[in-house]
Amino acid sequence: MRKPDGKIVLLGDMNVGKTSLLQRYMERRFPDTVSTVGGAFYLKQWRSFNISIWDTAGREQFHGLGSMYCRGAAAVILTYDVNHAQSLLELEDRFLGLTDTASADCLFAVVGNKVDLIEEAPGEGGQGGGHDPGQAGGGGGGSPAPRPSRQVQLEDAVAFYKKILKYKMLDEKDVPAAEQMCFETSAKTGKNVDLLFETVFDMVVPVILRQRAQALPQTVDIASTPPPAQTRSGCCS
Numbered sequence: 001m002r003k004p005d006g007k008i009v010l011l012g013d014m015n016v017g018k019t020s021l022l023q024r025y026m027e028r029r030f031p032d033t034v035s036t037v038g039g040a041f042y043l044k045q046w047r048s049f050n051i052s053i054w055d056t057a058g059r060e061q062f063h064g065l066g067s068m069y070c071r072g073a074a075a076v077i078l079t080y081d082v083n084h085a086q087s088l089l090e091l092e093d094r095f096l097g098l099t100d101t102a103s104a105d106c107l108f109a110v111v112g113n114k115v116d117l118i119e120e121a122p123g124e125g126g127q128g129g130g131h132d133p134g135q136a137g138g139g140g141g142g143s144p145a146p147r148p149s150r151q152v153q154l155e156d157a158v159a160f161y162k163k164i165l166k167y168k169m170l171d172e173k174d175v176p177a178a179e180q181m182c183f184e185t186s187a188k189t190g191k192n193v194d195l196l197f198e199t200v201f202d203m204v205v206p207v208i209l210r211q212r213a214q215a216l217p218q219t220v221d222i223a224s225t226p227p228p229a230q231t232r233s234g235c236c237s
């Protein structure tokens, strides 16, 4: 297997839909998922580049692995659930620090998933197929299943993106605009899922090329390197 040219990592709290987003994009389906243990990756061929996309576990017990997965990442997709405000706060409190090991010019995307739950017609009153155990919040326990109410606005994600730039000491002029890098998606319906991944792939290509250029001087081509000059004293005197 060819070594991947670049790495993209999905981070975020458990249950926000990281695995589902990846499966929707890579396998074009929305299967039942189990909470991720450790991490797993997919390989995606994008133009002439081989990109690995890492799905990480949001569960607290695997938190220590996060910075390892982020090492050298060309892009990080920070994912939250639009119906669960705490999941956005967790990105700032728990996950942003994990990206310290990412590439210096790592790109960041902020993704609010499960928009289908707030987009259903009020008359439908459903929970989106029962795929969202326990997390949606937003309502007392009447007899009809309560529809979750949106807890995070797109502007909140934009504000978080600006906090990322501050944390990374990046100038807004030098990075993609917040409006370009904040997405609202549904792994269930597929809404904006292709847009998310393909925008990130396109933007990651120049990062990969820069990473490659920086790596070059460290590569020694033994065949073209002249042998060291012979010294009379040798190495041990």
Ligand SMILES: Nc1nc2c(ncn2[C@@H]2O[C@H](COP(=O)(O)OP(=O)(O)OP(=O)(O)O)[C@@H](O)[C@H]2O)c(=O)[nH]1
Binding pocket: 012, 013, 014, 015, 016, 017, 018, 019, 020, 021, 031, 032, 033, 034, 035, 036, 037, 056, 057, 058, 059, 113, 114, 115, 116, 117, 127, 128, 130, 131, 132, 133, 185, 186, 187, 188, 189
């Ligand atoms: N309605 C709805 N449910 C979703 C969506 N995405 C994921 N889910 C459901 O949310 C639950 C958690 O999804 P996962 O993809 O396993 O979440 P995760 O972020 O990978 O969780 P961890 O692996 O524990 O970190 C599952 O029951 C999914 O079916 C979505 O866009 N809409």
Ligand SMILES: [Mg+2]
Binding pocket: 018, 019, 020, 033, 034, 035, 036, 055, 056, 057, 058
């Ligand atoms: Mg998962």
